[in-house]
Amino acid sequence: MKRSVMKIAILVLVILAACCSLCFSAGEAQVRPMLSNDDCVKCHDGPPADIASAGMKHKLITCQDCHAGHPPKVKKPIPVCSQCHQGNKHFELKGCLTCHKNPHTPLNILFPDNTTEPCLTCHDKQIVQLRENRSKHTSLSCTTCHGSVHRKKPECLKCHKPHASDMAASDCGKCHKAHMPKVIAYDDVPSKLCAACHKKAFDLLNASSAKHKTFNCSFCHQARHKMIPKCQSCHGAKHPAGIMAKFPNCYDCHKVAHDLNNWPVAPKKEQVKKIRR
Ligand code: HEC
Ligand code: HEC
Ligand code: HEC
Ligand code: HEC
Ligand code: HEC
Ligand code: HEC
Ligand code: HEC
Ligand code: HEC
Ligand code: HEC
Ligand code: HEC
Ligand code: HEC
Ligand code: HEC
Incomplete structure (x- = not known):
């Protein structure tokens, strides 16, 4: 006081x-005394120092462009942002200073907790992915993951365990997208990533001596999870039509793709039954 x-x-x-x-x-x-922009620093050291260090484009304007008048004549010479910023969705938000904490350092931004809608004034892709591919991520706010500092991207491992101890943080993105985590898609990935959940298939293939052993899982199971290829898509009609008519299923003789070791199997009726899945 x-x-x-x-x-x-x-x-x-x-x-x-x-x-x-x-x-x-x-x-x-x-003659009325006039305050000039050079005078402000004589009594206010904070704002001029802030502007000098991080005023960004607010350096392009002067103190008095924003502060017209001065106490006691003008009681609260504080501008509203909309004086100068208008004409897009972002400028229609409420409470500019909740994020732009200090108008003298306008790009030092801190988000409040549970922020989603304001992000959408600039980022529209992610929300579409989240909503069109419903998962438990859909109901999280943007800042639950991205935190209060702009442009930060979290690692999945901040909140999740990997599928296997030798799986690295950089591996997650090979199969998952953050904003649609249940849509599992991949290009060519090392087989050990699949082995985290499919040890049996991995071991079987590795124990084989057939050429299939030299391929990554994703060479055959292409692009999306649970895709099962047809033998014919790579091999075409391999054998004479007569044989194929009698044994229409490749598995009648070749057992399984992961284990071609036991072929050729001379197919007897009972055996075929056994081999057929
Ligand atoms: C001679 C010292 C002096 C000078 C020069 C001066 N001010 Fe001030 N200013 C003050 C004082 C003291 C107050 C507090 C007055 C009050 O609270 O009523 C104040 C208040 C303000 C406020 C209001 C703060 C609030 O919370 O409402 C603003 C904005 C401001 N000054 C901006 C400026 C600008 C811009 C300049 C330069 C053009 C400037 N001042 C020059 C002393 C000065
Ligand atoms: C882009 C417009 C803008 C410019 C340029 C600007 N200010 Fe401000 N200033 C504001 C706003 C808005 C507030 C109110 C902030 C709040 O409510 O937290 C403010 C608050 C203040 C205050 C009172 C609160 C405090 O931080 O002490 C002073 C004093 C002040 N400004 C002085 C200045 C001076 C001096 C300059 C020039 C070096 C300047 N301002 C440039 C917009 C501006
Ligand atoms: C007197 C006019 C004026 C006022 C009032 C004003 N600004 Fe600005 N602001 C500008 C100008 C001019 C620029 C630079 C051109 C542009 O980006 O539009 C700017 C740029 C910005 C930038 C981008 C800075 C950069 O370097 O890219 C932010 C953020 C910003 N203003 C936030 C605010 C906020 C928040 C308020 C209200 C507290 C506010 N401004 C009030 C004139 C103003
Ligand atoms: C939820 C937080 C938040 C709120 C609320 C907010 N902003 Fe922003 N603003 C941002 C972020 C984040 C950026 C982007 C900064 C960057 O490019 O790194 C930004 C950028 C800006 C820019 C510069 C880029 C541009 O589009 O011109 C201006 C100007 C601006 N804001 C003004 C405002 C005004 C005016 C308000 C209130 C009507 C406001 N902001 C409310 C977070 C916010
Ligand atoms: C005023 C516009 C604006 C607002 C509001 C805004 N951003 Fe941004 N954001 C940008 C710009 C511009 C970039 C940098 C360019 C880019 O990578 O798209 C960026 C970059 C990012 C990045 C890094 C992108 C990358 O590829 O590295 C993330 C993450 C991000 N914003 C998240 C958010 C979140 C979360 C919110 C809300 C809490 C938000 N943004 C609000 C404009 C904004
Ligand atoms: C800030 C924490 C956080 C981060 C970071 C995060 N998640 Fe999640 N994730 C969650 C929460 C919370 C759930 C819901 C868990 C539950 O209810 O069991 C979830 C659920 C999931 C689910 C199951 C979805 C469903 O609907 O069943 C998958 C898959 C997932 N996350 C993958 C990822 C991947 C991949 C990343 C990195 C790109 C990631 N998460 C980053 C918090 C996070
Ligand atoms: C479950 C945590 C989580 C939630 C919720 C989330 N993100 Fe992300 N976001 C991430 C992760 C992790 C990355 C990094 C992904 C990568 O590197 O591929 C990312 C990347 C981004 C990027 C960079 C560009 C891109 O699309 O990869 C932007 C921008 C972004 N998020 C904005 C948002 C916005 C806006 C929201 C809210 C609508 C949001 N995020 C919700 C975890 C999340
Ligand atoms: C090789 C592909 C692949 C990689 C790499 C991968 N995931 Fe997954 N992830 C999956 C598949 C497939 C599922 C679905 C399993 C199911 O349907 O039960 C899944 C499910 C999940 C789930 C939800 C079920 C659960 O186990 O809680 C989370 C969380 C998850 N992954 C996080 C991660 C994280 C974190 C990483 C990186 C360390 C990662 N994933 C790397 C393929 C992968
Ligand atoms: C997080 C564990 C996880 C990871 C990692 C994972 N899967 Fe799966 N996978 C599953 C689950 C769970 C099923 C469903 C099993 C069922 O339906 O019996 C499945 C099913 C499959 C199926 C379909 C099986 C059928 O009978 O239709 C194939 C093919 C498959 N996965 C291949 C792969 C490939 C290739 C990779 C590596 C790119 C991979 N998986 C990575 C958990 C995983
Ligand atoms: C994604 C493509 C692809 C699919 C699907 C596929 N194969 Fe192959 N297969 C190959 C390639 C490539 C070779 C190696 C050819 C070479 O080197 O001459 C091969 C080799 C073979 C061989 C020879 C093995 C050896 O060690 O010489 C047999 C037998 C065979 N495949 C049977 C099958 C059967 C049966 C299926 C279905 C269960 C199948 N393949 C599915 C690509 C595929
Ligand atoms: C040469 C192509 C090929 C390769 C390489 C391959 N698969 Fe398969 N996989 C198939 C075909 C074809 C089927 C369906 C018929 C069968 O079982 O032979 C299948 C079936 C499966 C199934 C479901 C049935 C089962 O055996 O559980 C899973 C899971 C699977 N593969 C995972 C994997 C994993 C993991 C890898 C890598 C370690 C892998 N596959 C490598 C072609 C391949
Ligand atoms: C009646 C049993 C039988 C059936 C059914 C059968 N195969 Fe074969 N396959 C054989 C035998 C036996 C050989 C070894 C022939 C040789 O040594 O020339 C062979 C060899 C192959 C080879 C490797 C030799 C080469 O020429 O590259 C491929 C690839 C192959 N079969 C794919 C298939 C596919 C694909 C199907 C299903 C469309 C299929 N087979 C169905 C018995 C069968």
């Missing part, structure tokens, strides 16, 4: 003094 009274007293004194000196020197009709 006392402090602010002091401040006002000093202010009035300074302005009076300025007045007097002006009257004396001019010696004519009263």
Whole structure:
């Protein structure tokens, strides 16, 4: 209380003094003292220092472009952002200063918890992915994952365990997309990533001596999870039509794709039954 009274007293004194000196020197009709932008720093050190260090494009304008007038004449010479920022969705948000904490450092941004809608004024792709591919991520807010600092991307391992201990954080993105985590798609990935959940298939293939052993799982199971290829898609009609008519199924003789070791199987009726899945 006392402090602010002091401040006002000093202010009035300074302005009076300025007045007097002006009257004396001019010696004519009263001239109003004018504050110039160079004066502000004499009494306010914070804002000028902030602008100098991180004013960004607000450096392009002056203190008085935003602060027209001064106490006591103008009680609260504080601008609203919409004086200068209008004309897009982002500028229709409420509470600009909840994120742009300090107008003198406008790009130092801190998000409040549970923010989603304001992000959408600039990022529209992610919400579409989240909503069109419903998962448990859909109901999380953007900042639950991205935190309060802009442009940060979290690692999946912040919230999840890997499928196997030798799986690295950089592997997750090979099969999952953050905003549609249940749509599992991949290009060519190392077989050990699949082995985390398919140890049996992995071991069987590895134990084989057939050429299939030299391929990654994703060479055959292409692009999306649970895709099962047809033998014919790579091999075509391998054998004479007569044989194929009698044994229409490749598995009648070749057992399984992961284990061609036991072929050729001379197919007897009972055996065929056994081999057929
Ligand atoms: C002689 C010292 C002095 C100078 C020069 C000065 N101010 Fe001030 N200013 C003050 C004081 C003291 C207050 C507090 C007045 C009050 O609270 O009523 C104040 C208040 C303000 C406020 C209002 C803060 C609020 O919370 O409402 C703004 C904005 C401001 N000044 C901006 C400026 C700008 C811009 C300049 C330069 C053009 C400037 N001042 C020059 C002393 C000064
Ligand atoms: C882009 C417009 C803009 C510019 C440029 C600007 N200000 Fe401000 N200033 C504001 C706004 C908005 C507030 C109110 C902030 C709040 O409510 O938290 C403010 C608050 C203030 C305050 C009171 C609160 C505090 O931080 O002490 C002072 C003093 C001040 N400004 C001085 C200045 C000075 C001096 C300059 C020039 C070096 C300047 N401002 C440039 C918009 C601006
Ligand atoms: C007196 C006019 C004026 C006022 C008031 C004003 N700004 Fe600005 N602001 C500008 C100008 C001019 C630019 C640079 C051109 C542009 O980006 O539009 C700018 C740029 C910005 C930028 C981008 C900075 C950069 O370097 O890219 C942000 C963020 C910003 N303003 C936020 C705010 C917020 C928040 C407020 C209200 C607290 C506000 N401004 C009030 C004039 C103003
Ligand atoms: C939820 C937080 C949030 C709110 C609320 C918010 N902003 Fe922003 N604003 C941002 C982020 C994040 C950026 C992007 C900064 C970057 O490019 O790194 C930004 C950028 C800007 C920019 C510069 C880029 C551009 O589009 O011109 C301006 C100007 C701006 N905001 C003004 C405003 C104004 C005015 C308001 C209130 C009507 C406001 N902001 C409310 C977070 C917010
Ligand atoms: C005013 C516009 C604006 C707002 C609001 C905004 N951003 Fe951004 N954001 C940008 C811009 C511009 C970039 C940098 C360009 C880019 O990579 O798209 C960016 C980048 C990002 C990045 C890094 C992108 C990358 O590829 O590295 C993330 C993550 C991000 N924003 C998340 C968010 C979140 C979460 C919110 C809300 C809490 C938000 N943004 C609000 C404009 C905005
Ligand atoms: C900030 C924490 C957080 C981060 C970061 C995160 N998640 Fe999640 N995730 C969750 C929560 C919470 C759930 C719901 C868990 C539950 O209910 O059991 C979830 C669920 C999932 C699910 C199951 C979805 C469903 O609907 O069943 C998958 C898959 C998933 N996350 C993958 C990922 C991947 C991949 C990443 C990295 C790109 C990732 N998550 C990053 C928090 C996170
Ligand atoms: C479950 C956690 C989670 C949620 C919820 C989430 N993100 Fe992300 N986001 C991530 C992860 C992890 C990445 C990094 C993905 C990568 O590197 O491929 C990312 C990447 C981004 C990027 C960079 C570009 C891109 O699309 O990869 C932007 C922008 C982004 N998120 C914005 C948002 C917005 C906006 C929301 C809310 C609508 C949101 N995110 C919700 C975890 C999340
Ligand atoms: C080789 C592909 C692949 C990689 C790499 C991968 N995932 Fe998965 N993930 C899957 C598949 C497939 C499922 C679905 C399993 C099911 O249907 O039960 C899944 C399910 C999940 C789930 C939900 C079920 C559960 O186990 O809780 C989470 C969470 C998850 N993954 C996180 C991760 C994280 C974190 C990473 C990186 C360390 C990662 N994933 C790497 C393929 C992969
Ligand atoms: C997080 C564990 C996980 C990972 C990693 C994973 N899968 Fe799966 N996979 C499953 C589950 C669970 C099923 C469903 C099993 C069932 O239906 O009996 C499945 C089913 C399959 C099926 C279909 C089986 C059928 O009978 O229709 C194929 C093919 C498959 N996975 C291949 C792969 C390939 C290739 C990879 C590596 C790119 C992989 N999986 C990575 C968990 C995983
Ligand atoms: C994605 C393609 C692909 C699929 C699907 C596929 N194969 Fe093959 N297969 C190959 C390639 C490539 C070779 C090696 C050819 C070479 O080197 O001459 C091969 C080799 C073979 C061989 C020879 C093995 C050896 O060690 O010489 C047999 C037998 C065979 N495949 C049977 C099958 C059967 C049966 C199926 C279905 C269960 C199948 N393949 C599915 C690509 C495929
Ligand atoms: C040469 C192509 C080929 C390769 C390489 C291959 N698969 Fe398969 N896989 C198939 C075919 C064809 C089937 C369906 C018929 C069968 O079982 O032979 C199948 C079936 C499966 C099934 C479902 C039936 C079962 O055996 O559980 C899973 C799971 C599977 N594969 C996972 C894998 C994994 C994991 C790898 C890598 C370690 C892998 N596959 C490598 C072609 C292949
Ligand atoms: C009646 C049993 C039988 C059936 C059914 C059968 N095969 Fe074969 N397949 C054989 C025998 C025996 C050989 C070895 C022939 C040789 O040594 O020339 C063979 C060899 C192959 C070879 C490797 C030799 C080469 O010429 O590259 C491929 C690939 C192959 N078969 C694919 C298939 C496919 C695909 C199907 C299903 C469309 C199929 N087979 C169905 C018995 C069969």
